[in-house]
Amino acid sequence: MKKALLCFIITVFTFSVLAACGNNESSSNTSSGSNDKKVEITFMHSHGGESEKLIKNLVNGFNKSQDKYVAKPVFVQGSYEGMVEKLQSLVVTKKLPDVVTNGLVYTKYLNSNMPIVPAQKFIDEENTDMSDFFPNMLDLGKSEDGKQNALPFAVSTPVVYYNKDLFKKAGLDPENPPKTIDEVREAAKKLTTGGQQGIFYDYTMTGAWIFQAMVETMGGQMVSEDGKSVGFDQEPSVKALQHWTDLVNKDKSMPKVEAAQALQSFTSGKLGMYITTTASLGSIRSSSKFNLGVAPFPTDGEHERKVPAGGNNLFIMKSTSEREKGAWELVKYLTSPESTASVAKTVGYMATRKSAVEKEELLGGYLKENPLAAVTYTQTSNMVPWNNYSGKSGTRIYKVIQDNLEAALSNQKTPEEAMKDAANEGNKLLD
Known part of the structure; x- marks a missing residue:
């Protein structure tokens, strides 16, 4: 009798443990929702105020546009200097974000001092057509040997x-x-x-x-x-x-x-x-x-x-091949004609894509109705790189x-x- 009771207790305990483990797994799946199988991408930026709302909207748009990655925006205070200081601390802990907005004044610094993944790597792999970007804006993200390390995101004069x-x-x-x-x-x-x-x-x-x-x-x-x-x-x-x-x-x-x-x-x-x-x-x-x-x-x-040229470009940081690929997908989305037109309309930065300026439904009609916003484009041919010191x-x-x-x-x-x-x-x- 005692032996039978002991067997019964052991059986009940075993099923209870298994059930508890099952419940924990179920709880974990429920709390993370549909993001379970998605690769998380961190997008660190220095756009505050009204611009931060724009960034959140763009990131939400990216997350809805595909089902493989989920990007999360993280705002860093202190403008471009604040971003550099943040990256300097994170590189020590090896907890760098996947994509960052970098002030054009610090392009050379990131090229030389941060573990970046050149955009050129993905451009070559996908044979990406870059001809729609304004050439002198693309130049803002190049290394001294002409490699496209970053893509222009928000440009100003x-x-x-x-x-x-x-x-x-x-x-x-x-x-x-x-x-x-x-x-x-x-x-x-x-x-x-x-x-x-x-x-x-x-x-x-x-x-x-x-x-x-x-x-x-x-x-x-x-x-x-x-x-x-x-x-x-x-x-x-x-x-x-x-x-x-x-x-x-x-x-x-x-x-x-x-x-x-x-x-x-x-x-x-x-x-x-x-x-x-x-x-x-x-x-x-x-x-x-x-x-x-x-x-x-x-x-x-x-x-x-x-x-x-003021403003900032987008750098991808080294991580895993899967996250780096997701970072590239995010960069492509953020620099698309539609996204760059949204940045220009909302904040006042220049669009980085020629088609965004030319198409009536993007900026063409907007610039005709808002001539004040068109003035900066009269200086496009006068644009030079923001000086970087080595x-x-x-x-x-x-x-x-x-x-x-x-x-x-x-x-x-x-x-x-x-x-x-x-x-x-x-x-x-x-x-």
């Missing part, structure tokens, strides 16, 4: 935003904005009255972006052709900084404030012109209550305009530039002294 109402009040033609740097200065003087000022160049923008536009439009170079020395102590750099210091300290037409404060002044109608990225068009247009104008970046009247210490040069710009604008140094100091410090950091 600097433009002049201006208040047409204030132009008219100051006796300026709102339909004929200034075309040269000298004309910008004269217009800024006329726009400066009482608590109102004339102009703000967004000189604090990451990677000395606006400063590069000024220097190269004036015929200079941020770095020598061989990449072994910087060009800050050359005449064009000094002239560019002199223009800014004159606006701030002599004309009093440009406020010495943070960019966010200057933007607030502009959108509230207390600043006549604001020079920054075309990617700000969406937010500026929605927050401005006046007649807004947009014009190309000014020239110096002698040299051809040269505007660095070596592990090269990224520190941007802070050297910024510190010396600040010193000159604060009257602590002359433009000549600031640029000479920046050149001396910068050359020490070049490898």
Whole structure:
């Protein structure tokens, strides 16, 4: 009897354990839902605010478009510098994301210091036709040997935003904005009255972006052709900084404030012109209550305009072959004509595909109805790469530039002294 009871207890216990194991497995399947058999892809990006909603919509679109992969967006604060810092920490723990948005100012850094999978690998395997991309935008993601390491995602150029109402009040033609740097200065003087000022160049923008536009439009170079020395102590750099210091300290037409404060002044109608990225068009247009104008970046009247391509590209990080393949599928989706048109309409970045601009149902009709958004495309042929400095210490040069710009604008140094100091410090950091 006791033996029979013992057998019964053992049998019941065994079935209970098996049932419990079965229930755990069932619970796991239920909680993960239909994503069980899908390969998870992490997409790390630095697009915040309204742009983050766009990223989520694009990723949702990708997830619905196929049943093999599920992508998850992860926002990183701190703009392009924040992304680089995040990747530097993750590469140590070997927990890198599968796809990242990388600021074009750090393309060379990622090429040299991160375990990337070149897009060229997949392009060659699939014999992908790349002819629909704007060629100079494709160039932004190439290595020094011409290999396509990344694809362009969001591209921008600097433009002049201006208040047409204030132009008219100051006796300026709102339909004929200034075309040269000298004309910008004269217009800024006329726009400066009482608590109102004339102009703000967004000189604090990451990677000395606006400063590069000024220097190269004036015929200079941020770095020598061989990449072994910087060009800050050359005449064009000094002239560019002199223009800014004159606006701030002599004309009093440009406020010495943070960019966010200057933007607030502009959108509230207390600043006549604001020079920054075309990617700000969406937010500026929605927050401005006046007649807004947009014009190309000014020239110096002698040299051809040269505007660095801002924005970011998409890199794939090394992982497993299955995840890398999924990452490539995500990159293709994010850079499709439909996706790039959505980025352009929603934020203000430039579309990276020619068909997106040409097709009426994508951007063709939109640009006709929104001429302000079309201005940046008039500068496509003037686009040059955002300057990258080589070596592990090269990224520190941007802070050297910024510190010396600040010193000159604060009257602590002359433009000549600031640029000479920046050149001396910068050359020490070049490898």
